[in-house]
Amino acid sequence: MIPRYTNPAMAAIWTDENRFKIWLEIETLATEKQEQLGVVPPGTAKAVREKGNFDTKRVLEIEETTKHDVIAFLTNLAEYVGEPARFVHQGMTSSDVLDTCLSVQLTQATDMLLENTDKLLAALKKRAFEFKLTPTIGRSHGIHAEPTTFGLKLAGFYAEFTRAKQRLQTARAEIATCAISGAVGTFSSIDPSVEAYVADKLGLVVEPVSTQVIPRDRHAAYFAALGVVASSIERLATEIRHLQRTEVREAEEFFSPGQKGSSAMPHKRNPVLSENHTGLARIVRAAVTPALENVALWHERDISHSAVERVFAPDATIALDFALRRLTGMMEKLLVYPEAMQKNLDHLQGLVFSQSVLLALTQAGCSREDAYTLVQRNAMQVWAGGGGFTALLLADTDVARYLSAEAVNDIMNPQRFFAQVETIFKRVFA
Numbered sequence: 001m002i003p004r005y006t007n008p009a010m011a012a013i014w015t016d017e018n019r020f021k022i023w024l025e026i027e028t029l030a031t032e033k034q035e036q037l038g039v040v041p042p043g044t045a046k047a048v049r050e051k052g053n054f055d056t057k058r059v060l061e062i063e064e065t066t067k068h069d070v071i072a073f074l075t076n077l078a079e080y081v082g083e084p085a086r087f088v089h090q091g092m093t094s095s096d097v098l099d100t101c102l103s104v105q106l107t108q109a110t111d112m113l114l115e116n117t118d119k120l121l122a123a124l125k126k127r128a129f130e131f132k133l134t135p136t137i138g139r140s141h142g143i144h145a146e147p148t149t150f151g152l153k154l155a156g157f158y159a160e161f162t163r164a165k166q167r168l169q170t171a172r173a174e175i176a177t178c179a180i181s182g183a184v185g186t187f188s189s190i191d192p193s194v195e196a197y198v199a200d201k202l203g204l205v206v207e208p209v210s211t212q213v214i215p216r217d218r219h220a221a222y223f224a225a226l227g228v229v230a231s232s233i234e235r236l237a238t239e240i241r242h243l244q245r246t247e248v249r250e251a252e253e254f255f256s257p258g259q260k261g262s263s264a265m266p267h268k269r270n271p272v273l274s275e276n277h278t279g280l281a282r283i284v285r286a287a288v289t290p291a292l293e294n295v296a297l298w299h300e301r302d303i304s305h306s307a308v309e310r311v312f313a314p315d316a317t318i319a320l321d322f323a324l325r326r327l328t329g330m331m332e333k334l335l336v337y338p339e340a341m342q343k344n345l346d347h348l349q350g351l352v353f354s355q356s357v358l359l360a361l362t363q364a365g366c367s368r369e370d371a372y373t374l375v376q377r378n379a380m381q382v383w384a385g386g387g388g389f390t391a392l393l394l395a396d397t398d399v400a401r402y403l404s405a406e407a408v409n410d411i412m413n414p415q416r417f418f419a420q421v422e423t424i425f426k427r428v429f430a
Contacts, residue, residue: 001314001315001318001319001322005280005318005319005322006318006322007318007321007322007325009112010109010112010317010318010321010322011314011318013105013108013109013112013314013317014105014313014314014317014318016056016059016060017056018105019101019105020054020056020059020073022101022104022105023054023070023073023097023101024052024053024054024077025201025202026096026097026100026101026180026198026202027048027052027074027077027088027089027097028045028048028049028052029197029198029201029202030089030090030092030096030180030190030194030197030198031044031045031048031087031088031090032045032049032197033191033193033194033197033198034087034090034091034190034194037191037193037194039087039090039091039191040087040090041084041087043084044084044087044088047081047082047084048081048084048085048088051080051081051082052077052080052081053077053080054073054076054077054080055076058076058079059072059073059076060072062075062076068094070094070097070098071094074088074089090189090190091182091189091190091194092180092182092189092190093182093183093212095179095210095212095213095301096179096180096181096182098306099179099210099213099214100178100179100180100198100202100204100214102214102309102313103175103176103177103178103204103214104202104204105313106172106175106176106222106313106317107172107175107176107203107204109317109321110168110171110172110175110317111172112321113168113226113229113317113320113321113324114165114168114169114172116321116324116325116328117161117164117165117168117229117324118165119324119325119328120161120324120327120328120331121158121161121162121165123328123331123332124154124157124158124161124331125158125429126332127151127154127331127332127334127336128151128152128154128155128158128425128428128429129151129425130151131149131150131151131154131336131338132149132151132152132421132425133149133151133418133421134149134150134151134336134338134341135147135148135149135338135341135342135345135414135418136148136149136150136153136250136338136341136344136345137341137344137345137347137352142242144344144347144348144351144352145352146352146353146355146417147345147352147414147417147418148417149418149421150250150251150336150338150341151421151425152421152424153239155424155425155428155429156428157232157235157236157239158428158429159428160232160235160236161232162428163232164228164229164232167225167228167229168225168226168229170225171221171222171225171226174218174221174222175218175219175221175222176203176204176205177199177204177205177206177207177214177218178195178198178199178202178204178205178206178207179195179206179207179210179212179213179214180194180195180198180199181195181207181210181212182212183212184211184212184300184301185209185210185211185212185300192206211299211300211301212300212301213297213300213301213305215295216291216294216295216297216305217295219291219294219305219309220288220291220292220294220295222291223287223288223291223312223316224288224291224292226284226287226288226316226317226320227284227285227287227288229284229320230280230281230284230285230319230320230323231281231285233277233280233281233320233323233324233327234277234278234281236277236327236331237273237274237275237277237278237281237327238274238278240252240253240271240274240330240334241271241274241275241278244269244271244274248340248344249337249340250336250337250340250341250344251334251335251336251337252269252271252334252335252337253269253271253272253273253274253330253333253334253335254330254333254334254335255269255335273326273330274330276326277323277326277327280319280320280322280323280326281323283315283316283319284316284319284320284323286312286316287312287313287315287316290308290312291308291312293308294308294309345414348382348389349382349387349388349389349390350382350388350389350390350412351379351382351383351389352414353389353411353412354375354376354379354389356411356416357375357393357399357403357408357411358371358372358375360402360403360407360411361374361375361399361402361403364402364403365402366402374396374398374399378392378393378396378399389412390408390409390412393408394408
């Protein structure tokens with residue numbers, strides 16, 4: 001991922017330095033257990049633990065010759081450990097190190113994503129309560145529907161990102177597996193207790209059947225979860241983009257002093273952060289299909305998945321990390337305009353109460369079919385510029401047969417729509 005969208009802390013997880021550090025720990029832990037089992041001589045584990053080290057530049061230099069990253073690492077490790085290094089990697093295969101390391105890296109990345117999600121949830125909760133009873137128009141198909149509150153909009157996103165957090169937690173649990181089972185996964189050259197020991201020390205669980213690699217359905221589920229979270233980010237960003245349109249302007253991104261919106265038009269205040277989130281979501285979702293295609297490996301293993309994961313595991317996690325951080329800041333500073341919300345709510349001169357009139361007519365004895373006709377014919381006049389909805393209803397003698405003027409005026413009170421806001425908030429934030 002390019003530096004522009006990279007948080008250094010997340011990027012550090014995917015560096016060669018961190019990868020080799022995890023490899024060293026895996027090899028050291030495995031050697032410790034092997035010594036306990038009597039497979040390697042006493043003192044081997046102590047030598048690896050105390051002398052074990054690596055030089056990233058040197059490993060990459062050796063790999064130029066070996067064309068094999070794990071062998072290059074082990075060669076460099078031996079340069080530090082000396083003679084006892086011949087007992088390192090006993091009974092193991094490269095995938096034992098590579099796949100277990102990837103599990104550790106993905107759990108490290110997910111812990112950071114979960115932390116960021118918590119911060120976003122806190123921001124959404126604060127703003128939801130701030131605008132809990134702020135009237136605004138709800139839209140379906142982009143068209144004015146019925147009144148809601150801006151707080152309810154945000155409460156809905158809070159609930160969605162609560163589910164996002166749960167998805168990340170589930171994904172983390174599924175990916176946190178360890179495989180130290182040797183060639184084709186039969187434990188023919190290594191005792192299963194080594195795998196259990198390494199897994200426990202690394203905070204992982206053993207993979208029940210690893211063949212020679214950890215099954216990639218786990219990774220597919222992981223990146224699919226990230227893709228869903230990215231889509232939730234895009235949904236919130238899209239809402240803000242629509243609300244910031246000039247014709248709407250109910251909310252907009254914070255515009256800092258000195259910020260420029262356009263190189264050509266000095267008046268512009270563009271929803272650049274929201275649009276950026278749409279782009280970042282595409283990057284994260286781009287990992288989903290390759291992850292699904294990685295599931296079908298040949299027999300006990302192949303490496304068709306390897307290059308794919310080396311690219312999209314860092315890119316997807318880094319992009320999602322950046323998006324969550326940016327979205328949190330955007331929501332914390334979001335500018336909200338209740339007056340514009342009220343103006344837009346009143347724009348259709350009462351049409352947003354059409355369902356309320358329809359229901360009141362049916363309650364008063366009018367058939368639903370006739371009630372729909374009465375309401376719609378008056379509503380269409382409003383659309384055509386024929387006046388306000390309330391006035392037209394009061395002048396309609398057919399409507400008057402069922403509803404008094406007082407009843408019609410009572411129906412036009414938007415506060416009726418907010419009677420269950422507290423109920424919904426209790427569901428979301430209890």
